[in-house]
Amino acid sequence: MEQQKKVILSGIKPSGELTLGSYLGAIKNWVELADTYETFYMMTDLHAITVRQEPADLRSRTLKQLAQYIAAGLDPEKNTIFIQSHVPEHAQVGWVLNCYTMFGELSRMTQFKDKSVKNADNINAGLFTYPVLMAADILIYQADLVPVGDDQKQHVEITRDIASRFNHIYGDVFKLPEPYMPKVGARIMSLQEPANKMSKSEQDNGGCICITDKPEDIMRAFKRAVTDSDTEVRYDPANKAGVSNLMQIYSSATGKSFTEIEAEFAGKGYGAFKTAAGESVVELLRPIREKADDLLKNKDYLQSVYKSGALKASSAAYKTLRKVYKKVGFVER
Numbered sequence: 001m002e003q004q005k006k007v008i009l010s011g012i013k014p015s016g017e018l019t020l021g022s023y024l025g026a027i028k029n030w031v032e033l034a035d036t037y038e039t040f041y042m043m044t045d046l047h048a049i050t051v052r053q054e055p056a057d058l059r060s061r062t063l064k065q066l067a068q069y070i071a072a073g074l075d076p077e078k079n080t081i082f083i084q085s086h087v088p089e090h091a092q093v094g095w096v097l098n099c100y101t102m103f104g105e106l107s108r109m110t111q112f113k114d115k116s117v118k119n120a121d122n123i124n125a126g127l128f129t130y131p132v133l134m135a136a137d138i139l140i141y142q143a144d145l146v147p148v149g150d151d152q153k154q155h156v157e158i159t160r161d162i163a164s165r166f167n168h169i170y171g172d173v174f175k176l177p178e179p180y181m182p183k184v185g186a187r188i189m190s191l192q193e194p195a196n197k198m199s200k201s202e203q204d205n206g207g208c209i210c211i212t213d214k215p216e217d218i219m220r221a222f223k224r225a226v227t228d229s230d231t232e233v234r235y236d237p238a239n240k241a242g243v244s245n246l247m248q249i250y251s252s253a254t255g256k257s258f259t260e261i262e263a264e265f266a267g268k269g270y271g272a273f274k275t276a277a278g279e280s281v282v283e284l285l286r287p288i289r290e291k292a293d294d295l296l297k298n299k300d301y302l303q304s305v306y307k308s309g310a311l312k313a314s315s316a317a318y319k320t321l322r323k324v325y326k327k328v329g330f331v332e333r
């Protein structure tokens, strides 16, 4: 039976603190999938270095992210949780797939174009071939579903294109994955610029909430959140992007529907609503932050999790690696 379960794989780069957006949009949804699917979740440190990182920070953030995954409810007994660089098959299959990916198709990736503008002094080859490594991440586990936000959909599409091209030449080697969009919390936006996704690059201006933020900082960010000149708490993303984003957050944190929220704050204005939304996030994140802090004190436990995760991941990935190497004509070691 175990073999029959569909496979899910996803990951987040340890290039900054985990945000409220990554918690509500990704990890919180992952937690519920463990019973139905065979699941793999990683800290994508190989991807993180496409942008320059401070080595000591990268190392500590990777462990912190692992602690936060577990604290947020991802059970290491039920999910394979690992560090990408611990599983060499990612890079190994990534190289092979580089030779089956066209320069032209990589040039069309919007994330590459965006990041080239943001990192104009470091447009390295890794930034360019990032989607190929991501394709390898997904294909080596024969993943059926890949939970990603909107911004990563194009990368899942190119993964399918690369896999189809390879399969067309060599037979059925790779399963073609589908993106898997969460029903709620898919897109938590910046509190300062509600047209943009909440991103760790906005940590300083109050647009972004991190899982580890202190209650007073969270409350301040919510009180300063951008809304509009109206006073009505109403879900209307097109005309009231800021308020709608806060409603999305409040709804995800409390389980209340938009209609319930509109009734709760009818005639009360934005002040009361922002306070309630901020408090709901403080209470949502408090246990996660406390548990993550505890776990971080227990380095042996974290090590046992990532070691056994790497073993499990590697044994799954190795099967695909062998097939790939054989198909392209490498002599077996």
Ligand code: TRP
Binding pocket: 009, 010, 011, 012, 013, 044, 047, 133, 134, 137, 138, 146, 147, 148, 152
């Ligand atoms: N590129 C993803 C991001 O920036 C992270 C990632 C790397 C990923 N490899 C993956 C996500 C494989 C899903 C599957 O968010």
